[in-house]
Amino acid sequence: MNSDYINIALADDDEDDRFFFTEAFDELKLKSKVLLFKDGIELMEYLNDSDNMLPSLLFLDLNMPKKSGLECLKDIKATKRLSDMVIAIYSTSASEEDIENTFVKGANVYIKKPNDFEKLKKVLSEVVTTNWQYHTSGLNKDNFLLRL
C-alpha cells in the first residue's frame, strides 16, 4: 500500500456519520482519500461521469432520501464500468434476511454502524486491509464477503 493511495467514497445522508467516518480515516493514518456524498443521486451522478476517478471501495448507507443504498447497489452492479468497485454496506441494524439480500445483490461487505468511535476505527481498518488483500493477492473478488 505504501506508495499508493486508496480511493474511498461514502454516501450517507447523516452529517454526523460522514464526519466520524472521515475522522476515523484521518486517525487510522492509512493513505486514503475519502470522497463524500449526501445522497444516492449525488453519488450516481459522480460515478456515471466517466471523467471522474472511481473509488476502489464504496461505503453505502442503506437508508438515504431520494435514492436508497439498495437502489444504488442495483445500478452499480448493472453497469459494467462500475462493477469492479468493492461495495461495503454501511448501515444501522437490519434483519438477517436484509443483510443476506444485500450480499446476494452484490455487496461485498456489510457493516453495522458501530456506536463508539474506537470500534468504528477498528471496523474500517479491517475492511480496508481485507480489501487490500483481495486487491494485491489476486484473490477472487466474487468470493469477497465480509460481515462486521
Next chain:
Amino acid sequence: MKLLLKFDFTKVCNAVLKQKLQAHQLKFRQTAFGEIELIDKASEEQLKVFYDDINSFGIEVIEDPKKIVIQKIKDVIVDMVFNERDIQVKTSVYLAEQLEENYNYLSNLFSEVTYTSIENFIILQKIEYTKILLTSEELSLTEIAFKLSYSSVAHLSKQFKNTTGITPSAFQRIIAKRKQIN
C-alpha cells in the same frame, strides 16, 4: 449451458507467462515460480511494451527488493494452501527454509509492508480456498477440513466465521443465489 471450472493456478500462470514471453520474442529461462531470467538484453522500449501487455493479464514486474521478498512469501503460502502441500514441519520453519531467511525477519517485514501478519495471511488463504471448494467443487465442510489438515470441522467452521463474519453455509447460500440471478 453452465460449466464449472477448476484451475491449476501454477500451470495457468506459467502458461500465460510463457506465451507472452514468446509473443514478445523474449528468450528466457525460468528460475523459480514467478522468477525468470532474460537471456538476451532487451531494450527499455521493448520491456515497456511487454510490461503493459502482461499487466492486462494481472502480472506485474516487481522492482522494490522488499516487495520481492513479500511476493515470494505470498507465493510460497499460496502454493502451500492451494496445492495442498503436505508439510511436515511448522509453517514458520517451512517459510524460513523456502526463502532462506530468518523467520523473524520475514515476519516483521511482512507486517510492516502488508498491514497484516503472515499468520493472518495464511488463514485468509485457507478460507479463500475453502470458499472455492465449497462453491465450485461442492465439497462438504468435513471433507475440506480434512483436506486442509484442520484438527476438526468445528475449528474450520469457527475460523471461517471469525474471518468473514458469516457461516460457511450462509456463504454457500449467498453464492448459489447470486448464480441464480445471473
